[in-house]
Amino acid sequence: MTALELGAGLGMCSAVAAKHGINNLVSTDNDLYVIQLLKENLERNKHSEKQQIHIHSLDWMAAASDFNAEKTHPVFLELESLGGADLILLSDVIYGATESVVSK
Numbered sequence: 001m002t003a004l005e006l007g008a009g010l011g012m013c014s015a016v017a018a019k020h021g022i023n024n025l026v027s028t029d030n031d032l033y034v035i036q037l038l039k040e041n042l043e044r045n046k047h048s049e050k051q052q053i054h055i056h057s058l059d060w061m062a063a064a065s066d067f068n069a070e071k072t073h074p075v076f077l078e079l080e081s082l083g084g085a086d087l088i089l090l091s092d093v094i095y096g097a098t099e100s101v102v103s104k
Helices: 012-019 032-044 060-065 074-081
Strands: 002-006 024-029 052-057 087-090
Touching: 002 012, 002 074, 012 024, 012 032, 012 087, 024 032, 024 074, 032 052, 052 074
Parallel strands: 002 024, 002 087, 024 052
Antiparallel strands: none
């Protein structure tokens, strides 16, 4: 099974997925300082040596506006090599929103 975490931050969801035996984990964030901490946290929480943990920087807005992202961005290439994502994890990913997404 392969899981993709978007906006992983320090990797709580990814760490839990790793502890529960997700074989392939692709964890992303856009903050380069956070990515270093994410790498350290996930390496400490690996379930087994067979487990593959991949960490990438991903700017959603840049990827959404890049028509070649599927063919060139490391996250998409990684997912393609793993056969796609079976599970997508998101947590606390809208904290920067300036307008409500739900109308009354």
